[in-house]
Amino acid sequence: MGTDTVEAVVFVACALIVLGGAFGVIWFRNPVQSALSLVATLFGVAVLFLNMNAQFLAAVQVIVYTGAIVVLILFVIMLLGVDTADDIDAEPLVGQRVIALVIAAGVAGLVIAGVTIVGGDLVSGARAATAAITDDVPNIEQIGRVLFTDYVYALEITAVLLTIAVVAAVVMARKPTEVEPLPQESSSMEPPEPVEPEAEEVFD
Amino acid sequence: MLGQIDGGGQLPAELEQLLQSVDATGGAAGVAEIAAPVVAWSALVPIIVLALGALLLLTLASLLRGRIGPGFFTGWTIGVGLVSFVTAIPVWAQVQGWEQSFLWWDPADSASGPFSTLGGAMGVDGFSVLLTMLIALAVVVCALVLSGFARREGDRHVEANVLLLLSAVGGVVMVGANDLIVLFLGLETLSMAVYVLAAMNLRRVESQEAGLKYFVLGAFSSAFFLYGIAMVYGGTGSTSLVDITDFLSTNLLLGGSSVLVLLGIALMVAGFAFKIAAVPFHAWSPDVYDGAPTASVAFMASVVKVAAFAGMVRVLVVGFDTFAADWRPILQVLAVLSLVGGALLAVVQTNVKRLLAYSSISHAGFILLGVEAASEQGNRAVLVYLVAYTFMVIGSFAVVSIVGRTGDAMHSVDAYRGLGKVSPALAATFTFLLLSQAGIPFTSGFYAKFYAVVAAVDAQSAWLAVVAMLSAVVAAYLYLRLVVTMWFVAPGDQTPSRGLVIPVSTGIALVACVAVTLFIGITPDPLTKVVDKAQPVVVQPPAPVANGTGDLNVDQLLGLLGEGGAGGAGGAQTPATGGR
């Protein structure tokens, strides 16, 4: 009984933090402030993970998300020097905000309506189809066990995914001016096309 | 409520065993043995070849910097693609139960036929093996196109080749994904590499724009896709298609209890529809095709669609065939919108890359006809179309990459004026490929469209077939317009004054594409015979091996496979329904 109350209290508190943070992300004009709001949300989610007995995930959430991802984003914000305020008063696209609001409300509304009409335990799926959650074994071990059995294939694929991320970083970080000179036959070939002027105009 | 077991979802026997063993040994040994999933290495070889090939290439290029050049990269990529293709052949043989002497290992008492491995995460059936081969070949052809393109653009880096291979890994994972999470990871692997490939031409600002648009929209739609998976997870209790089909065959989800699955399907369809560029999820594709380096476009137009459609068929037609009545209307609408929208928008284009982008949207509509049919006939149509489409579209973009000339910027229709006079061979090739896209007899495109229409008619969607044929007529107009421009219009300012330089590698790719298109066009029988044996199925994986030694040999595994396959019960073979 008591644990349930605690859980409920924690949930409500965290939900407020999460939603507040999320709201902040889209509300603040300064991307730095948005990033910091995002941190709040991520922390809130981490605590909710704890609330749901997902201790390991809570830790990873803090370490990876706030520790790596948000820091990376902040890094880039600093690097690009785009910590100036955005103009979010004017909306050049007609009806964009209204329709976006409809979409957001609609998706949320439908999903919420959906889960509430499932009835019973809100989920209709088979119980513990992969591996039952048990209090006998530490959370990490349970995750590890499934990670290396049922999801070992997925685990291996993430390796490929991360490799791509590394290669991507290398490729995108290359400066266009650093493009190596054309090979020997370059004398016979035309020089690389300059960027189209109209492209520049649009970007200005 | 934890551990409470609902009447429908039985705890698998193995799991119970496992839990007992955990109880028994938990205290003393500290960590229980891990019941290692059965790994059919032979089936994994094509993927491993691609992945290791990419990593080795990256390593070699870094270590031997300056000593190996683009020629080596291309050769390596082609080699890897070919090896991957060749290693898929024994898997095909095994799946089809060919003469055992053909296999390089001794299958002894192994069972043949489709199976799944890695704890059911990877399905190996004719469908996945055929598409693996297709992707491997597409990689080879794309590498050829890329080679000529990169040489002209002066790009001497290795990354494009590496990304090509890694992206193909994602594609191959997708076509054999028996688990929604694996599917999602494959999709992300595939897409992530393609985002970079699109943004890679650092000289053209359009390229970065394409990359950014593709990325933002791709991330947006994969969030939807993932949310869909979450819904399905809640609705069925698992992300594994094996378990899902099993669960759905024993539990009738009606009314409220089906809502999670249905919402999940809708969201997943959104994700797929984005990848295949179905209207209204298509908007990225013209811009991205337009801006991205043309050689990359050849890849993204072919392999990405192949993988996405494969995933779609596997998830919808095989995994959720019990809900076919619910998702078929959605696909019908998507198909109609894509067919009509693609054709109408293509007509007004003046940029050939955009034009081809819209035409590929229209093609997607045709393939959707096959998926929508939710029948074996439909799957067949999808496969035939994918094979035909892959080579048509790679060939077409190979031509575009040549006509684009240095800087990759000459893509207006005007650049094709009088091409028949300036560069007859190239114009003839392009003409043939365009005619194939239009679906003229004696080209593969004809049969592709034919099977799609037949599948639709068979699945009681004759009206869809009519729409498809009408839109094909409209689309034919635009292909013919290009053909006319090439042959009957006098050369203009943008037409190359001299014959275009066709790089040898691109030339080979073009010859290959034309050859395949023509061959299928003349005698589709070999292809359809193969395709007939490539129906997707979901098979129970063999029971995990709890010996803990990890010393698994293939014979043993395949032996186990027999039991696993036989024990597949209702979920084992899932012939798609929805026919007459």
Place this chain on the structure above:
Amino acid sequence: MRGIDAGYLVLSAILFSIGAFGLLVRRNPLVMLMCVELMLNAVNLTFVAFGMMLGDIAGQVIVMFVLVVAAAEVVVGLGIVVAVSRRKPGATADDIRVLRG
């Protein structure tokens, strides 16, 4: 059925929608990236909640993968944003529209 279980799902649905809404209305590519993170977090929350309700550990394992995907996505996305910004500093998503029609 516990009210709090529904709470998790409702919360994540709202979070997802906020993320989607943000992506649709914000023009700064970095903020759009953050909005994608919001959406992914919402999905994570859903997964863990469902896992808890099903008594299944898989929900938590899947979140691990989503985390990896999110990380990779951020790296790729930031790479592209950096490349774009190098060509045109301070460009918003609305500014890059050379390609259209």
Place this chain on the structure above:
Amino acid sequence: MVELVWLIPALPLLGFVILVFAGRRLGEPVAGWLATAVVAASFVVSVIVFLGLVGLDDRVFVQTLFTWIPAGDFVVDIGLYLDPLSAAMILFITGISALIHMYSIGYMHGDENFSKFFVYLNLFVFSMLVLVLGDNLLLTFLGWEGVGACSYLLISFWFGKPANATAGKKAFVTNRIGDWGFLVGIFMVFFTFGSLSYSDILPASDGLAQTTATFIAVMLFIGAIGKSAQLPLSVWLPDAMAGPTPVSALIHAATMVTAGVYLLSRINPIIAVSADWVPMLIAWTGAITALLAATVALAQTDIKKVLAYSTVEMLGFMFLAVGIGAYWTAIFLMIVHAFFKALLFLCAGSVIHGMHENQDMRVMGGLRVLMPITFIAYLAGWFSLAGIPPFSGFFGKDEILTYVWQENKALWVVGMIAAFLTAIYIGRQAFMVFFGEQRWPAYLAKLAVVPPAVEAANEAAAVGASVDEPAGPLTDAQDEAALAAATALAVSDTPGDGLDDDVELHELPDGFTPHESPWLMTIPLLVLAVASLVGGLLNLPFPRSAHYLDNWLEPVFEGSAVKLKLSTGTIVGLLTFSTVVALLGTAFAAAAFLYKRINARRLESKLFANAWYYDTALAKVVGGPGTGAFEATASFDRTVIDGAVNGVGGSVPRMGQALRQFQNGYVRRYALAIGVGSLLMLAFMFSRVVG
């Protein structure tokens, strides 16, 4: 032995493939001989297969080579369907084609595209054999399209000449109207029977609903009139004959155009089930086409055009036969017509060859002395076509007329008039070309005094466009120069000088004398002459046992063909009557054109010469005044056939432009579309649960 049937189309295909790759290297005589050899071999195989088929009890042999389009229930095999009908067809197709090939070696001598010509010829024969032997409608259609494509290629063989290109286009467009009908028919057959294979369709036709059968029959009939140049789709064939060589013209006349008759004969069980007006429609179409074509042939001055209209006429007779249900007589006429029309075309080719490519009969005359072998061969063709016994044409045509007498007297009258005219126009040709005085010296002299302006125009016409179509002036923008030249010619032309402007005239060298053609060309002439002479033996009217062809074809048309119920006396009377008519016609021709006892100018009236102004009328009706015939046909094609594309023509781009507004480059807009799409799909799924 019948198992060898696959070799029959395979051999020409082999020849085609070899020539495509090695034709140019093989060079002039070898390429031609190779092409001839494969077709001749194909003929030999046909004979063997025919003998094999005679030995079979059920007289049907289906050979499935491989499955072509497997699609679930719907399977289309590449298979060959050998029955008495196709066996008869392949025999004369391969036989005559082999002769044509041989002839072409001589005729095309020295042409720079020598080997290319044989590539087309071999492909043509292959397509024709596929058309005839295919065991399903789709395969027939493929062959159908194949011969169409080859015909298009052959007509525009020297596409430097705009006239040829225009003729090619005309053939292309007209045929597409027919093809549309054929395709619709095929679809209908598929939806009705679930199969396209003849072995499935033909036996099952009995149970067909009358409306369905009528629809299918009419659609296939439209296909047939397109290919066989019947009204109203007849405009292309005479123009196609303006094509480069008599050889290409001939191959159309002897083989391709019979495809329509073949198709209708093939589906005879369906026609038998359809409404009564369908056979009547076919019969009347044929009869009227025959009559009109005969009148037009009367007034032509181009040696080939006479034969072209004659071909249209003979096809009309065949349609007439099909319409009244006398299928085997149609096939009989088809075969003997192939003999004598091939012969006539080859003779015409030989004459044209000897006259330095001049085709105007008015500059010929008295050639029988200079070209004796050609003349002797021509005699056989002439008497055949005129219907004089015992030449084959007599039996072919009068067999039909006998049946027509029994079935419908009105049709018989029309047919008889046409037959009378036939005797006149072919007599006219014979007398103009081979008899009388030699007229080319006068022409040469006349050329010398042509005013310079006209000469310039003449030259322009020669390089630009020959004005082969006075009734339908070419208004194609590209042909404007040619039009101007033609107008100049027409203006300068003095009426009554005997030299109209509708035939391209070539310069003749000084001291020119027509010469006999080389043996390569005369041998086929003689072979065909013999065939024309004795072809009637295939199906003598008496006694019944001598109806070899009838008896042979019996199983194919069993149940749908009419039986001859007339008494022997009636038949003899009819035969005598038509013999008299033929002789009268010939005599009339002699009186008018040889002895000039009758003023024939009225016969050569403008109306006939201009083919009843049919092209022009068509142009007026469809395209409005001043639009050329091709333009008219083309616009008809555009509005009716391509309605889906061009009818919506304006609106498609407009809709595209409207949709394009969405594609405004804003990535957020695109995301919005994704969001809307997802929301709608979610809502739909939700409604499935709640609703």
